[in-house]
Amino acid sequence: MYEPYPVPELARDHKKSRYSSLRTFAKQDLKLLAFLLIIAAFIGYGTGYFLLCAVFAFAVFFAFQLYSLYLVNEWISNRPYEVPPNLNGIWGALLFNFYRAQRQERVVQAEMVGLIDRAQSSLVALAEAVVLTDELHQIEWANPAAEALLGIQALDRGRNLLTILRHPRFIEYFSHIDQYPDGIRVKLSIEDEKYVQIKLTRFGSESLLLVAYDVTRMQNLEQMRKDFVDNISHELRTPLTVLSGYIETFTDQEDISPRWKRAFDQMQSQTRRMNALVNDLLLLSRLENEKQIPKNQIIEMPSLMNQLFDDAQAYNADYGHTLNLEIDSHYDLIGSDMEIASAFSNLITNAIKYTPKGGSITIGWHDDGEQAYFSVEDTGIGINPKHLPRLTERFYRVDSARSRQSGGTGLGLAIVKHVLMQHAAHLEVESVENQGSVFKAVFPKSALYFVD
Known part of the structure; x- marks a missing residue:
């Protein structure tokens, strides 16, 4: 020194x-x-x-x-x-x-x-864009990558960040940073096929650190994967329908031998499972590609809950569980009745499948004045806490052998997650191994309709 x-x-x-x-x-x-x-x-x-x-x-x-x-x-x-x-x-x-x-x-x-x-x-040498703002959200410093990715130049120092990044999704993210813990992915330019992942972090009093990086290649790969799944699902649907029809015809023959009947029953069971997988893939593909149907329907929750309860009782015939229904909310939902029914039905069937015979399952619709939630509580096998963060990933299985035995597609909770995201809701899971689980679909007040 x-x-x-x-x-x-x-x-x-x-x-x-x-x-x-x-x-x-x-x-x-x-x-x-x-x-x-x-x-x-x-x-x-x-x-x-x-x-x-x-x-x-x-x-x-x-x-x-x-x-x-x-x-x-x-x-x-x-x-x-x-x-x-x-x-x-x-x-x-x-x-x-x-x-x-x-x-x-x-x-x-x-x-x-x-x-x-x-x-x-x-920071100057980084390929990622780095931008610092002061308490008034005016740009204090930006590295050279910020110009290439975000269009922020050295002359923009002192300008408000929102006067440069005016993408609607970014403005929404800027106003509600805590609601997007992983940041957002946006296509900043209509002409340029470039996607950028943006993450904002608060420091000091109201200062912000913005980090952005190019995810165009990742976006293109994901889109290729989605297109492939979508196309292959459509291509599989027709042959599966033909196979299912012929297998059902042969199964219904009265003079068929027991040996062949057992084989056709197994083929029919597998084609049904394959057909369910294709249907789930098509639904998930539509949800991921945001090919949305209108979300402005008023869903009468007492009617939907009773319909779900009746379906659950029919599905429960082979399991012998005790089913309970609780409705103590005067709120209806605003959204897509088909998507909501599909998501709720997935949660109910999962609870029935993964609860040992003779268990207890409670289906409920509640509210606390600020938000409402659909809940499914079971006395099933429970889930190890290490699996909870990945439950909603497609094809993720806590126990692969048990999932195959129950006939699940591994897409149910992924569908639930995407349906809830499109209704501004989220999924909460509480579980203890060998004691049971509680799944809650929590909806904000903006998605509710009060019934006098």
């Missing part, structure tokens, strides 16, 4: 005693005062004006202190970064300590500036 200025003589003189008490430095002033008083005593003894000489000695000492104070003030006011005047006594100690603290502070500042320069150089 370098020393920006030469060490003054005062600092060298006091280097070994810089941590001594104030008494050490005061002794120098006392020695000077004692020296002046001795001279005054000799002169006073010779002239007979002892008291006057003593007063004069004190005046000289006081004048010297005033002069030292003047030098200290002049150095601090006009030359604080130069070597301080070489003074003894308390004023010299004061100058030395002040100068030493100043030097240490400047070294720390130099290190901080170097650290900031290195950090800024790193």
Whole structure:
């Protein structure tokens, strides 16, 4: 670590005693005062004006202190970064300590500036766009990548961020950052087929850090995957329908042998399962591609809940569970009755399938005045907490063997998630292994319709 200025003589003189008490430095002033008083005593003894000489000695000492104070003030006011005047006594100690603290502070500042320069150089080299805004959301700094990805130039410093990024989805995200923990993906330009993932992070009081990166390749791969699933699902539907029809025809023959009947029953079971998978894939593809049907229908929840309860009782015939229905809310839902019924039905059938025979399942519709929720509570096998974050991923299975045995497609909760997202709702899961689970579809007040 370098020393920006030469060490003054005062600092060298006091280097070994810089941590001594104030008494050490005061002794120098006392020695000077004692020296002046001795001279005054000799002169006073010779002239007979002892008291006057003593007063004069004190005046000289006081004048010297005033002069030292003047030098200290002049150095601090006009030359604080130069070597301080070489003074003894308390004023010299004061100058030395002040100068030493100043030097240490400047070294720390130099290190901080170097650290900031290195950090800024790193940010400049990033391929990701980085933008800093102040409390008024005005741009303070942006790296070169911000111009390529977001169109933010050096001349935009001091402008409000929303005057540059005016995409409707970004404005919505900017106003409700906490509702998008992973940020948003937007296509900023209609002409340019470029997709950008944007994440905002608060720091300080109201300052923001924006990080954005190009996800065009990822978006294209995802779109290719969705198109493939959509196309293959449509292509599979027709042959499956033909196969199912022929298998059903052969199964209904009265003269068919038991051996062939068992084989056709298995084929029919598998074609039904395959058909259910294709239907779920088509529904999920439509939901993901946002090919939405109108979401402005008023869904009468008592009627829907009773219909779901009747369907559940029919599905429950082979399981023997105790089913309960609870409705204590006067709110109806605003949305798509077909999509909502599909999502709720998935939650109910999952509870029935994954609850050992003779269990208890409660289906409910409740509200707390601010939001309403559809719930399914079971006494089933439960779910290990480590699986909860991935439950809504397509084809994710907690227990693959059990899922295949129950005939599930692995898409039910993925469909539930997308249906709820399109209704501004979300899914909450509480579960304890071997004790049961509670699935809640929570809807905001904006999606509710009050019934008198």
